[in-house]
Amino acid sequence: MLRPRSIFSKMKYFTLLLVSFSLIFGSETFAQKVSQEGGMVVSADSIATEVGISILRSGGNAIDAAVGVGFALAVTYPVAGNIGGGGFMVIRLEKGDEITLDYREKAPAMATRDMYLDSSGNFIESLAQDGILAGGVPGSVSGMLTALDKFGTMKREQVIGPALKLAKEGFYLSIPTANSFKKYNKSFNRYPSTAKIFTKNGEPLEENELFIQTDLARSLELIIKEGTKGFYSGETAEKIVSHMKKEHGLISLEDLAKYETVLRKPVTGSYRGYKIISMPPPSSGGVALIQLLNILENVDLKSLGHSSPEYLHYLVEAMRRVYADRSEYLGDPDFYKVPMKELISKEYAKKLFKTISNRATPSNEVKPGLEIHKESLETTHYSVIDRWGNAVSVTTTINSGYGSKLVIEGTGFFLNNEMDDFSAKPGVPNQFGLLGSEANSISAGKRMLSSMTPTIVLKDNSPFLILGSPGGSTIITSVLQVILNVIDFGYDVRTAVDAPRIHHQWFPDIVAMEDGVLDHHGKESFMNMGYETKDISHLGLIEAILIDQKSGKISGASDRRGVGLAKGEKQK
Numbered sequence: 095m096l097r098p099r100s101i102f103s104k105m106k107y108f109t110l111l112l113v114s115f116s117l118i119f120g121s122e123t124f125a126q127k128v129s130q131e132g133g134m135v136v137s138a139d140s141i142a143t144e145v146g147i148s149i150l151r152s153g154g155n156a157i158d159a160a161v162g163v164g165f166a167l168a169v170t171y172p173v174a175g176n177i178g179g180g181g182f183m184v185i186r187l188e189k190g191d192e193i194t195l196d197y198r199e200k201a202p203a204m205a206t207r208d209m210y211l212d213s214s215g216n217f218i219e220s221l222a223q224d225g226i227l228a229g230g231v232p233g234s235v236s237g238m239l240t241a242l243d244k245f246g247t248m249k250r251e252q253v254i255g256p257a258l259k260l261a262k263e264g265f266y267l268s269i270p271t272a273n274s275f276k277k278y279n280k281s282f283n284r285y286p287s288t289a290k291i292f293t294k295n296g297e298p299l300e301e302n303e304l305f306i307q308t309d310l311a312r313s314l315e316l317i318i319k320e321g322t323k324g325f326y327s328g329e330t331a332e333k334i335v336s337h338m339k340k341e342h343g344l345i346s347l348e349d350l351a352k353y354e355t356v357l358r359k360p361v362t363g364s365y366r367g368y369k370i371i372s373m374p375p376p377s378s379g380g381v382a383l384i385q386l387l388n389i390l391e392n393v394d395l396k397s398l399g400h401s402s403p404e405y406l407h408y409l410v411e412a413m414r415r416v417y418a419d420r421s422e423y424l425g426d427p428d429f430y431k432v433p434m435k436e437l438i439s440k441e442y443a444k445k446l447f448k449t450i451s452n453r454a455t456p457s458n459e460v461k462p463g464l465e466i467h468k469e470s471l472e473t474t475h476y477s478v479i480d481r482w483g484n485a486v487s488v489t490t491t492i493n494s495g496y497g498s499k500l501v502i503e504g505t506g507f508f509l510n511n512e513m514d515d516f517s518a519k520p521g522v523p524n525q526f527g528l529l530g531s532e533a534n535s536i537s538a539g540k541r542m543l544s545s546m547t548p549t550i551v552l553k554d555n556s557p558f559l560i561l562g563s564p565g566g567s568t569i570i571t572s573v574l575q576v577i578l579n580v581i582d583f584g585y586d587v588r589t590a591v592d593a594p595r596i597h598h599q600w601f602p603d604i605v606a607m608e609d610g611v612l613d614h615h616g617k618e619s620f621m622n623m624g625y626e627t628k629d630i631s632h633l634g635l636i637e638a639i640l641i642d643q644k645s646g647k648i649s650g651a652s653d654r655r656g657v658g659l660a661k662g663e664k665q666k
Contacts (some may be wrong), residue, residue, distance in 0.1 A: 133663035136637040136650040137476035138564075140174070140659035141265060141653075142166040145256045146478060149248070150663045156484040157245040158253050161238045164490060165257035168234075169310060172264055172292075172508065173274055173495050174474035174564060177313065177325070179510040180233035181490030182373045183241055184360060184548045186557055188483045193245070196356040197237025198231030198376050198541040199512040202344040207386070207536050210513075225285075226343035228498040228511035229544065231353050234326040234490060235317060240355040250318045258314040261506070264306035270657050272301035274312055274495070281499040287655040288501040310506025326350040333504040340503075352539075356428075363438055365391055366581055369552040373489075374434065376426040379547025381437050382570045385416045387577070388443030395582045401594070401611050403620040410598045410605055410625065413571055414460055417600035422462035425533030426541040432533070447465050454624030456601035459597065473546060473564035477639045479648060481663065485557040485639075487548035491564070511590075515542035545569045551577065554643060561638040563653075568597045568606070572634025580640065587640035591651040595633040606630045 133156070135146035145166040146159040154162070160183070167175025169312075180199040186192055208215075210222045221227050242253060243561060267275070276298040282288045283296055291307060292299070297307065316324035324330060331350045338345050361374040365382035370387065371379030389412040398405040423433055436442055446463055449455070473491035482598050492498075492510040500509050517534040534543040551559035559580055563572040572595055579590035594608040605620075605627045621627060636653045637660075650660030 112250050113471075120524035131646050131648065131664070133159070133478070133480040134648050134650045134660065135163060135476065135654050136162050136639055136658065136660040137167065137657040138635060138637060138656050139167055139171040140651070140657070141170045141260065142175070142476070143659040143661050146476075146659050147663060147665075148256065149253060150478075150480055152248075152252070154248045154253070154480075155246065155482065156478040156480040156486045157241050159480065160476065160478045160486040160488050161242045161246060162253040162256060163478065164234070164238045164488065165254045165314065166260065167474060167476070167490070169257050169307060169314075171180040171271075171474060174490070174492060176232075176490060176492045176497070176507065176510065177234050177317075178229075178232045178502065178505075178507040179490060179492035179497060180230070180512065181237060181488060182377050182379075182544070182546050182548050183237060184371060184487040184550055185241070185245060185608055186371060186485045187245065187647050188551070190555070192360050192362070192641065194236050194358045194360045194369050195241055196358050196373075196376065196541070197240070198544060199233050199510055199538075200349075200353065201230055201513065201516070201536055201538055201540050201542070202349045203346060203538045204344040205513070205536055205538050209536060222514040222516075223494060223511050224281075225498055225500055226338065226341040226509070228513050229343070229345065229500075229509035231345055231349045232510060233353060233355065236322055236353055236355045239322050240357075244357075248252070250321065254314060254318050258311055258318065261307040261311035261314055264304040267299060267301050267303050267305050268657070269301045272299060272303070275299050278496055278499070281496070285500045288499060289501040291498075291501055291506060296307045302374045306549075307506050309504055313507060314506050326353055330505055334502050337503045361434065361438065363387060367553075367579070368558065369555070370549065370577075370583055371552065372547060372549040372572075374427070375424055375432045375543070376541040377544045377546050378420045378424045379489075379545055379570050379573070380549070381424060381432075381434055381547065382416050382420055382545075383547055383574055383577075384438045385419065385443065385446075386412050386570070386574050388438065388440055389415070389447050390441075390578070391444070392444060392447040395578060400579070400583050401616075403612065403616055403623065406453075406596060406605075406611070406620060406643050407623055407625075408450065408452070409575070409596065411455060411622045413598040414455060414457055414600050415446045415449070415463060416570075417567075417598070418457075418460050421600065423533060424574055425535075425543050429537055429540045441460045452623070456624075457600050459601065464632075467520075473569070475546075475548065475562035475564055475635070475637045477560040477562065477637050477650075479557060479560060479639055479641065483557060485550050485560050487550050487562050489546035489548040489562045489564070489569070491546065493545070505596045512542055515544060516540075532660050547573045549573055549577075551581075556643050557641050558643070559638065559640055561636055563634040564635045565634040567599050568633050571595070571597045571599075572636060576636050576638060587638055587649045587651040590640075591636045591638050592654045597630075597633050604628050606633060608633055 652658030
């Protein structure tokens with residue numbers, strides 16, 4: 095049985111979840127819903143959303159817009175937007191083709207299984223989470239350009255040009271971004287290459303200050319001019335490797351040159367007549383989401399009442415069992431045989447459902463359930479649909495806020511700290527409290543497991559719901575609850591996204607609960623069923639689009655927990 099190490103206390107885990115979003119967004123929130131016919135973009139940053147809308151209005155399709163949004167986020171949303179990280183993209187084309195792009199970061203060739211352990215075999219958190227050794231080989235540029243080349247209609251300069259202009263001419267810092275810079279100022283000052291750009295002589299940049307990123311502009315110029323070669327070879331690649339050699343990092347020119355985006359078959363399932371299209375491994379999100387839906391399909395959730403103790407009981411028990419399976423069976427399918435067919439089968443879900451009683455099952459009594467042989471919080475998501483019905487769901491990340499906190503000298507972008515998403519030591523949780531096994535151990539060239547869950551839901555074989563979220567281990571459960579809100583309870587997109595959420599992940603055996611889920615009496619009843627709870631301010635940050643096939647109306651909502659923007663193509 096895998097258990098959390100003693101130093102990773104319950105309080106540490108939930109404190110991390112509690113502060114993560116406040117570090118980014120400060121005390122401001124912004125929420126809105128738009129409804130119209132035509133295309134729509136929903137992202138965590140208003141400037142990036144506007145870039146996507148401008149591309150749609152110029153005749154670009156959803157893939158063009160998604161790529162434009164991705165590069166814009168690298169400029170205007172540096173806490174999570176990136177060209178130094180990776181991500182996953184789920185596409186459903188107008189003609190019915192379903193595609194996923196895996197551009198997850200990879201372990202460098204010099205990475206070793208025990209690289210984050212000391213001589214006594216103890217995990218050294220700082221090595222995996224901060225600085226030069228924390229980064230995997232970035233995949234974002236490859237992934238976005240692959241999507242553009244294969245499924246887009248526009249040229250690189252048309253979709254990346256807006257991001258280049260924002261980097262070169264600057265944009266005025268919003269209050270949330272300025273607050274985030276202040277919170278991370280100490281971390282920025284640990285690295286001269288970071289402090290040079292993200293501080294002003296060591297002091298935090300202020301709100302409404304014009305923020306110009308000259309080095310990042312040069313990196314974007316090279317990508318526009320040379321495509322993937324403008325990042326994975328030549329000037330930018332040499333800057334990356336030069337910094338690696340200077341700080342004794344691992345990424346080599348060969349690592350960069352060999353990086354390729356992988357087109358994978360989506361993981362698909364069904365829930366109450368709706369088709370679920372999501373990301374397969376090395377994302378755990380799609381498999382876990384379908385598992386959860388399969389289990390919950392065995393109970394009439396609507397009759398229990400939304401957020402009733404009984405409803406929450408079934409959610410937690412399903413979460414507990416699915417996260418146990420995640421820890422044991424999921425990893426990079428190119429390195430480990432993932433029993434995906436078994437995990438997402440309805441029969442297996444019924445078996446798990448039968449183990450749920452009318453009380454909480456202690457997590458130490460729940461084991462991975464298959465009888466076979468033998469993943470930031472600072473992630474971001476955006477959803478796009480165009481006037482023709484092409485739909486794109488993208489989740490991208492550098493893992494923690496600002497990744498490794500290290501800007502690669504001369505490039506303007508943060509190096510990710512995705513190596514922490516590997517299981518550095520079986521039974522030892524990562525910064526999100528997630529446990530792992532041999533399936534997700536470190537190996538050269540391997541892609542680390544992720545919780546990212548970009549998802550498209552179909553109704554009557556047409557796009558119905560496009561969504562995803564940041565939130566580390568809470569991504570899967572956030573996406574789950576929004577889907578349930580829409581399908582089981584008939585909520586509109588604004589209500590579905592904003593409704594308070596819960597989270598459980600097997601270990602630690604605590605139910606994280608946003609304010610408003612239960613009143614005093616409801617919480618007392620829930621705890622009497624055997625649950626320990628912890629109040630938390632934010633769980634997930636959903637960016638969603640809902641399509642009404644009868645009326646043709648498209649509704650979008652950017653989560654009230656953030657400061658993003660949903661905007662339609664026809665909106666002024």
